[in-house]
Amino acid sequence: MIDHVEVRAGHYADSVTLMQVSNEVARIDGVDAAIVAMATELNRELLLGMGFVIDGAGPDDLVVAIRAADDQVVGAALAALAAAMSPPSATPSGPSDVRPRTVSQAADPSRRLALISVPGEHAFVEAIDALEAGLDVMLFSDNVPVAQEVVLKERAAALGGLVMGPDAGTALVAGVGLGFANVVRPGPVGVVAASGTGAQLLTCLLDAAGVGVSHVLGVGGRDVTEAVGGVSTLRALELLAADPGTQHIVVLAKPPAPGVADRIAQTAGRMSTPVTLALLGEGRPDLTQRAAEVVRAVGGQVPSEWPTWGVRPAPGPAGRLVGLFSGGTLCAEATLVADASLDGVRANVVVEERRRVQGLGPLDGHVLIDLGEDEFTRGRPHPMIDQRLRLDRIRAEASTARVLLLDVVLGHAAHPDPAAELAPVLEEVLRDAASEGRPLDVVISLCGSRGDPQGLERQAERLVAAGAFVALSNAEAARCAVAIAGGAG
Amino acid sequence: MSDTPVRSTMLLDGAPGVVTAGVELLSASLIAQGVDVTPVDWRPPVEGTAAALARIAADPRRAEANRTAVERIVTAEPHWVGMTTAREALGLERGQFLHAGPPIDWERASGPLRGALIGAMLLEGLADTPEQAESIAARGGVELAPCHHHRAVGPMAGVVSPSMPMFVIENLAHGNRAHATLNEGLGKVLRYGAFGPEVIERLRWMADVLAPAMAAAIADLGTLDLRAMVTQALQMGDELHNRNRAASALFVRAIVPSLLEAGLDPKDVADVVRFINGNEHFFLNLGMPAAKAATDAARDLPGSSVVVAMARNGTDFGIQLAGTGDRWFTGPAQVPSGLLFSGFTEADANPDIGDSTIMETSGVGGFAMAAAPAIVGFIGGRASDALRATRSMYGITLGEHPHHRIPILEFRGSPVGIDATRVVRTGVLPAVNTGIAGRIAGTGQVGAGLVTPPLEAFRDAVLALAELAPPLGGGSPA
Numbered sequence: 021m022i023d024h025v026e027v028r029a030g031h032y033a034d035s036v037t038l039m040q041v042s043n044e045v046a047r048i049d050g051v052d053a054a055i056v057a058m059a060t061e062l063n064r065e066l067l068l069g070m071g072f073v074i075d076g077a078g079p080d081d082l083v084v085a086i087r088a089a090d091d092q093v094v095g096a097a098l099a100a101l102a103a104a105m106s107p108p109s110a111t112p113s114g115p116s117d118v119r120p121r122t123v124s125q126a127a128d129p130s131r132r133l134a135l136i137s138v139p140g141e142h143a144f145v146e147a148i149d150a151l152e153a154g155l156d157v158m159l160f161s162d163n164v165p166v167a168q169e170v171v172l173k174e175r176a177a178a179l180g181g182l183v184m185g186p187d188a189g190t191a192l193v194a195g196v197g198l199g200f201a202n203v204v205r206p207g208p209v210g211v212v213a214a215s216g217t218g219a220q221l222l223t224c225l226l227d228a229a230g231v232g233v234s235h236v237l238g239v240g241g242r243d244v245t246e247a248v249g250g251v252s253t254l255r256a257l258e259l260l261a262a263d264p265g266t267q268h269i270v271v272l273a274k275p276p277a278p279g280v281a282d283r284i285a286q287t288a289g290r291m292s293t294p295v296t297l298a299l300l301g302e303g304r305p306d307l308t309q310r311a312a313e314v315v316r317a318v319g320g321q322v323p324s325e326w327p328t329w330g331v332r333p334a335p336g337p338a339g340r341l342v343g344l345f346s347g348g349t350l351c352a353e354a355t356l357v358a359d360a361s362l363d364g365v366r367a368n369v370v371v372e373e374r375r376r377v378q379g380l381g382p383l384d385g386h387v388l389i390d391l392g393e394d395e396f397t398r399g400r401p402h403p404m405i406d407q408r409l410r411l412d413r414i415r416a417e418a419s420t421a422r423v424l425l426l427d428v429v430l431g432h433a434a435h436p437d438p439a440a441e442l443a444p445v446l447e448e449v450l451r452d453a454a455s456e457g458r459p460l461d462v463v464i465s466l467c468g469s470r471g472d473p474q475g476l477e478r479q480a481e482r483l484v485a486a487g488a489f490v491a492l493s494n495a496e497a498a499r500c501a502v503a504i505a506g507g508a509g
Numbered sequence: 510m511s512d513t514p515v516r517s518t519m520l521l522d523g524a525p526g527v528v529t530a531g532v533e534l535l536s537a538s539l540i541a542q543g544v545d546v547t548p549v550d551w552r553p554p555v556e557g558t559a560a561a562l563a564r565i566a567a568d569p570r571r572a573e574a575n576r577t578a579v580e581r582i583v584t585a586e587p588h589w590v591g592m593t594t595a596r597e598a599l600g601l602e603r604g605q606f607l608h609a610g611p612p613i614d615w616e617r618a619s620g621p622l623r624g625a626l627i628g629a630m631l632l633e634g635l636a637d638t639p640e641q642a643e644s645i646a647a648r649g650g651v652e653l654a655p656c657h658h659h660r661a662v663g664p665m666a667g668v669v670s671p672s673m674p675m676f677v678i679e680n681l682a683h684g685n686r687a688h689a690t691l692n693e694g695l696g697k698v699l700r701y702g703a704f705g706p707e708v709i710e711r712l713r714w715m716a717d718v719l720a721p722a723m724a725a726a727i728a729d730l731g732t733l734d735l736r737a738m739v740t741q742a743l744q745m746g747d748e749l750h751n752r753n754r755a756a757s758a759l760f761v762r763a764i765v766p767s768l769l770e771a772g773l774d775p776k777d778v779a780d781v782v783r784f785i786n787g788n789e790h791f792f793l794n795l796g797m798p799a800a801k802a803a804t805d806a807a808r809d810l811p812g813s814s815v816v817v818a819m820a821r822n823g824t825d826f827g828i829q830l831a832g833t834g835d836r837w838f839t840g841p842a843q844v845p846s847g848l849l850f851s852g853f854t855e856a857d858a859n860p861d862i863g864d865s866t867i868m869e870t871s872g873v874g875g876f877a878m879a880a881a882p883a884i885v886g887f888i889g890g891r892a893s894d895a896l897r898a899t900r901s902m903y904g905i906t907l908g909e910h911p912h913h914r915i916p917i918l919e920f921r922g923s924p925v926g927i928d929a930t931r932v933v934r935t936g937v938l939p940a941v942n943t944g945i946a947g948r949i950a951g952t953g954q955v956g957a958g959l960v961t962p963p964l965e966a967f968r969d970a971v972l973a974l975a976e977l978a979p980p981l982g983g984g985s986p987a
Contacts, residue, residue: 029586029734030586030734030736030737030912031737032737032740032741032912033742037920054621061622070979073739080734097746118897118900118901118903118904119550120547120550120904121549121550121551121934121936122530122549122550122551122903122931122934122935123530123549125549125903125904126528126547126549127528128549130523130526130545131525131526131527131528132519132520132526132527133520133525133526133527133528134527134528134529134530135527135528135529135530135531135535135536135539136529136530136531137529137530137531137532137535138530138531138551138553139531139553141559141560141563142553142554142559142562144563144566144567145554145559145563145566145934146530146551147560148566148567150528152572154527157519160531160532161531165981167981168563168567168981170568171981182520193520193521193524193525194521194522194524194525195524195539196524196527196539196542196544197524197795198527198535198539199535220738225664234521235521257519259520263521265521280723295985296836299718301736323923391531405534406737410634432541433534433535433538442829461524473541476872
């Protein structure tokens, strides 16, 4: 038997608590006696009577006295003491009418992720707060300065956390869609996406081909730039590589800065999970070709034709192509398709400076606009949620357009019934064109899955009923529209 | 980057519990999917602070500096170690006076502060009549400085003159000291701006009888552990700012045996004990320097946004941060709202005054309101208001006190370490309990209640702290 006696000066706890603590400690195997008490005169006498020797302790001091078989038991007893005396880790019981005002205030051990969508100028502060509170972050907010993104991701790396974004519209974590995400079947493909709508289209195409998805980790469009250095892409790759449910990884991004590309290749090369590096851009395979590649890689069957709805319009007289998009990557892909066949295509994405359009001033010629760009979303909901801006634009452009190319994105967080809003306007402009004897066609790239809450078939049917041709493959829709704009022969 | 990968790999291990801040649609979409969501009641920060908050958030020193600040506050071991005078301990000379709150001159001083200065001048023999004192002070014949600049704190007017006896509090953990005068009791007293003959007479008795008795007691005790006393008092229904009844009783219990054995005149001992027993706020003047000894240990930590002092002079409410040195950031002191003693109205109340907000700064007072349901009358009358007050303070503080526990909250530590950036981000202001002084010098206490610190003090502090942080790089919104 050995005695362990220590005086913790100035540590106060009430006697009821200390009796409970003493009992906890005494319950340890090999503990013969244990008293944890304030060193009041009474308690000092009690301890003395039990043969414990204490010096220089007063009623404001806590005495720990343990008699145990050996040092090891004393260690176990002290650990039990620490556990019994530590403050409760759970939040206090009973209803609380205090709602958290910051992310860290809301964080507790049952939370793993913060989904932050506050205005861009405030997003960085909340995101840092979340990381420091032990949460991973999905940063939906846009308009976040790149210098803040760099600091945020450095901090995440130091803390072992993941930052998805800023401007990450899409993620799918263990079946939960965060932001704009489609309801796709679970399966072996994990996606690291620097492009939100790109990931949505890819997963919808995979779903249509019968291939499921494990997780989609968005990283934000700027992650693979030189400045940011691909920090989140690399982290997401590591996470997916360690995930037993992921058997194939797709990295979806614009071509990274050279140094970043090397790092991604190195990390991918170290991993046992195969990686498809699906880079988007001029002269590279489109998303539909990428989807087919992935389907083949996991042993699936590539459909001979991707789903379409309605009658494919036949090219007639040539005319203006007007593309009005809510998905940035969908707009970029369509612009590349258009650029390959049509002259003088202008856009607010992808194209070089002199062909770039800004704002929504009067337009002519072939033009494709991503209405989800930062300039249109400051103080306004995203066009996937609120189509008003686009509906106005459709009405304005239809009188001079030969073909309207539109995307409709379904899934979580998107408009609950976009076709119901869009169809009447399409009917209106098509009717006006017909009454004036102008040729006008509408082609729609429908990004959705059969599981989406809006109902893929129902949406497609409503759009077809309004007079549109609908395709699941964005590239196919774009080629169809470009052919119409180019004219027959 | 893969030093601590464990945390994030958990992200993919099943449906995550999610905290959301921002667009409600995104929370709704998660809830529709059956996800366990905690939505943040997010709102934009105080106007004009977004860039400053970002710069502070990015400051690589901040997290560690704030951790250190909270650590220093909660590990402080304030003990009462002796008695002194302001002349002896603080070097205060004839014609020099300390006061509560941030710096102020006679011209801007409110009624209670002027009254207390007049009283102190009479006490020190600088003037024979109140009128004479007033005219000397009005033409700049006295030198004023904040208590906080001289390792001291004072309740209400907080006026300290050279001959006044003071408690010496030493923070045994960090070695720094803090001082406060002895509490005079309620009614017509100097700290509320009274300067009549009975006030001066009482102050003389305190110097001649009370202080020597205290000196004898502490000489016998050696030291008295004030942290332990605060800890116990919190479990006995005190919040240590507006209620000090338990702490004062514990104090008497601790010193009486020493007083009885000190060989003092039994009549004096009886007077001393009676005096303390008649003043349930006697402990406040020990609690305040104990709190200052704790928060002073957190001063001068570059990058830290932790508040180390909140104090009012009856005109301005000022705060200081660990990361901004001795600078004060001020806004107009508000008139407290609460219960007024019978016979008084709002019109009789002076704007907020006193260094006693050091209690809230150290995590008790209004922050520990949940521990003191007996005095909820001051803040609206319902025990649930007391719980809400404390719970909401966890949102603007960085730590929980390991010793100062609150029974009704399952012995959760009291919220401690006010983060000025969180105040500015949330708009939630520190909950401050306070006594209410009469507006006219010499009226005394007219009530007690809650006061709202001015948000601009926190805003200015945050803007100044940001100036001291390294710039974030030349990025503009892309």
